[in-house]
Each structure stands twice: as C-alpha cells, then as structure tokens.
Amino acid sequence: MPVIEFWYDFASTYSYLSAMRVEDEARASHVELHWRPFLLGPIFQAQGWDTSPFNIYEAKGRYMWRDLERLALARGLPFTRAQPFPQNGLTAARLALIGAEEGWIGPFTRAVFAAQFGNGADISDRTVLAGCLAALDLDANALLAHAGDPTIKDRLRAQTEEATERGIFGAPSFLVARDHQLFWGDDRLEQALAWARKPA
Amino acid sequence: MPVIEFWYDFASTYSYLSAMRVEDEARASHVELHWRPFLLGPIFQAQGWDTSPFNIYEAKGRYMWRDLERLALARGLPFTRAQPFPQNGLTAARLALIGAEEGWIGPFTRAVFAAQFGNGADISDRTVLAGCLAALDLDANALLAHAGDPTIKDRLRAQTEEATERGIFGAPSFLVARDHQLFWGDDRLEQALAWARKPA
Numbered sequence: 001m002p003v004i005e006f007w008y009d010f011a012s013t014y015s016y017l018s019a020m021r022v023e024d025e026a027r028a029s030h031v032e033l034h035w036r037p038f039l040l041g042p043i044f045q046a047q048g049w050d051t052s053p054f055n056i057y058e059a060k061g062r063y064m065w066r067d068l069e070r071l072a073l074a075r076g077l078p079f080t081r082a083q084p085f086p087q088n089g090l091t092a093a094r095l096a097l098i099g100a101e102e103g104w105i106g107p108f109t110r111a112v113f114a115a116q117f118g119n120g121a122d123i124s125d126r127t128v129l130a131g132c133l134a135a136l137d138l139d140a141n142a143l144l145a146h147a148g149d150p151t152i153k154d155r156l157r158a159q160t161e162e163a164t165e166r167g168i169f170g171a172p173s174f175l176v177a178r179d180h181q182l183f184w185g186d187d188r189l190e191q192a193l194a195w196a197r198k199p200a
Numbered sequence: 201m202p203v204i205e206f207w208y209d210f211a212s213t214y215s216y217l218s219a220m221r222v223e224d225e226a227r228a229s230h231v232e233l234h235w236r237p238f239l240l241g242p243i244f245q246a247q248g249w250d251t252s253p254f255n256i257y258e259a260k261g262r263y264m265w266r267d268l269e270r271l272a273l274a275r276g277l278p279f280t281r282a283q284p285f286p287q288n289g290l291t292a293a294r295l296a297l298i299g300a301e302e303g304w305i306g307p308f309t310r311a312v313f314a315a316q317f318g319n320g321a322d323i324s325d326r327t328v329l330a331g332c333l334a335a336l337d338l339d340a341n342a343l344l345a346h347a348g349d350p351t352i353k354d355r356l357r358a359q360t361e362e363a364t365e366r367g368i369f370g371a372p373s374f375l376v377a378r379d380h381q382l383f384w385g386d387d388r389l390e391q392a393l394a395w396a397r398k399p400a
Contacts, residue, residue: 181266
C-alpha cells in the first residue's frame with residue numbers, strides 16, 4: 001500500500017483543515033497515512049521570525065483568517081479565530097507522539113484541533129488537553145505526566161529536526177517518501193495522494 | 201455578468217499558471233475578466249524583502265520550483281526555471297496597461313509569460329518584448345516608446361498602490377470587488393470564480 005506522511009503543527013490553522021479530513025481522504029484513496037506532528041517554531045526562528053508570518057505580515061494575516069472562514073464554511077467545519085495565535089502546541093505534540101505509538105494519534109489530533117479552532121480553547125492549557133484525552137477514554141493524568149519524559153521530549157525534537165532536514169518549511173505538508181515529493185498546504189492533499197498512488 | 205479581477209506580476213511563477221488559463225476558465229464560468237498587472241516589488245519592499253521570498257527562504261524556493269514543474273507538467277504547459285529570478289517585469293507591465301486600453305492585454309500577457317517560463321527568455325530584454333508584440337501584429341517600436349510615457353508610468357504606479365490598498369500581498373490574486381473577497385494563489389481560481397457567480 002502506498003504511504004503518505006502528514007506533517008502538521010498544532011498551532012497551524014491550515015493544518016486544522018487537513019487534520020479533519022486527511023484520514024478519510026487517505027482511506028478513500030487506499031493510501032496508508034503516517035501522522036507526523038512537529039513544531040514550526042524552530043523552523044520559523046531559523047528564518048528570522050519570532051512568531052507566525054501571519055502575525056508579522058499584516059495583509060497576509062488578514063487574508064489567512066478570511067480564507068479559513070470561507071473554507072471551513074464550505075466544508076461544514078466550525079471555525080473560530082482562536083486567541084492567542086499562534087498557540088503553544090508543545091504539550092499537544094508530545095502527547096500526539098505517545099498517541100502515534102499507542103494508536104490514538106488520529107482521534108486525539110482531531111480533538112485538539114476541534115477544541116482550538118472549533119471551540120476557541122487554548123491548547124497550551126493542560127485541562128483542555130486532559131479533556132481531549134478523557135473524551136477518548138484515555139488516562140489523562142498518566143499521559144500528561146508521561147509527555148514530560150525526556151524520551152518524549154527528545155522524540156519531538158528529533159521529529160522537528162527531521163522536518164527541517166527533509167525540506168519542510170510550513171504546515172501542513174504532505175510527503176511521499178518513496179521519491180521524496182513534498183506538497184505544501186491543505187490545497188495540495190489531493191495531489192499528494194494521487195502522487196503516492198502513481199506507479200513508481 | 202459577474203466580474204473577477206486577476207492581479208498578477210510578470211515575474212511571478214504562479215501567475216504564469218493562472219495567466220495561461222484564466223481567460224478560458226472565466227469564459228466557461230460566464231464571468232467577466234479584468235486583467236490587472238501590477239508590481240510586487242514595492243509590496244515586498246514594504247515587508248522588508250529586497251527580492252522574492254523564494255530567494256530569501258531557501259527551502260520555500262526549492263519547493264516552489266518543484267511544485268511549478270509538477271503543476272505545469274500536469275497541465276501540459278512547458279516550464280523552464282527562467283533566470284534571473286525574479287525578472288524585471290516593469291516594461292512588460294507598462295505595455296500590458298496599454299494593451300488593457302487597446303484590447304490585446306490577454307494574448308500579450310500570455311505571450312510574455314510563455315517567453316519567460318516556457319522558453320526561458322529574459323523579459324527585461326526589450327527585443328523579447330518586441331517579439332511578443334510583433335507576434336500579435338502590433339507595432340513594437342511605437343508601443344515600446346509609448347510605454348515610457350509619464351502617463352503610463354503613473355498608471356502602473358497607481359495600479360500597484362491600488363493593489364496595496366486593497367489588501368493584495370502576493371500574486372496571482374483574484375478579487376471579487378462586489379463584496380471585496382480576495383483569493384490568493386493559482387489554486388484559488390476556481391473558488392474565486394464560484395464566489396463571483398454567487399447570488400449577492
């Protein structure tokens with residue numbers, strides 16, 4: 001079965017759009033999906049940005065929020081201009097890495113994005129994350145403690161370094177590792193899936 | 201008939217993709233098309249960039265060239281990584297404004313983009329532009345002289361200022377003026393046309 005990697009950052013608005021549909025789309029295309037959460041922060045910092053480019057470049061930021069509103073409406077997705085922006089998704093990403101190992105990363109990722117951009121919650125708040133975990137019948141306290149383990153921290157750091165090494169500069173990104181084809185942006189998901197299915 | 205404005209810069213790779221299809225797509229959607237050439241340079245400068253962000257941010261630039269190659273191939277469009285990048289499209293844009301008045305801006309715009317990204321020509325070269333004009337049975341010498349008139353220079357300056365005022369920060373952009381909806385990027389053309397056709 002062909003494979004697609006979905007690289008996303010929990011603070012990224014366009015990653016929300018992809019996170020809510022990528023599993024269904026991949027299944028419909030008979031493509032195996034690998035969830036790859038990472039942190040855009042260090043990648044932005046290496047480009048000289050101390051916050052999201054949507055905050056630095058005002059016209060681009062205004063456009064992004066309106067674009068998201070239109071796209072979410074067209075897809076029947078709730079959408080709120082969650083504040084602050086960008087949010088600190090560090091703990092969410094660490095939890096997601098545990099979920100990748102234990103098999104609940106998909107529903108957890110959707111729950112966190114829905115809390116943030118659907119309901120306007122702040123995902124740096126551990127009680128918000130605990131709610132997302134509890135809704136999946138997971139042991140929130142144990143997992144939040146586990147997320148602070150050095151091994152988990154190292155894993156997220158390594159995943160973010162891997163993103164940089166593989167040429168990822170924004171989120172969401174879709175990677176077809178077979179022949180290293182990178183696709184950036186929610187609007188490239190269909191093209192990425194088609195590429196993954198192409199005969200080698 | 202609903203109207204869509206197509207804002208483009210002659211140095212912009214993604215504007216090439218749109219320029220080659222926008223007239224056909226607008227016609228098929230029964231939407232009237234207004235060609236609006238402008239200069240991204242002053243807008244980039246206001247953001248602190250002295251060249252294209254695709255040159256400043258290396259990973260983003262590498263991605264853009266590959267993305268263009270894939271998209272052009274899928275559409276049956278020739279594509280060359282024309283150098284230098286970005287090219288100086290000042291005279292091309294001034295000529296296009298004359299073409300807007302005289303009714304040949306569409307074919308002229310396509311000819312200039314095809315020369316640059318199809319054939320790898322440098323569009324700051326007046327003989328390249330003369331070739332584009334001559335291919336349309338236009339008087340190249342007279343038009344190139346006319347393009348240097350202060351009225352034409354002012355018109356391009358005003359058009360670029362209008363772009364900034366209307367929130368345009370990149371190219372191509374599509375604007376539905378009726379309710380001021382901006383759509384950025386070749387991949388938003390279909391959405392922009394659908395918006396233009398929506399009942400008010």
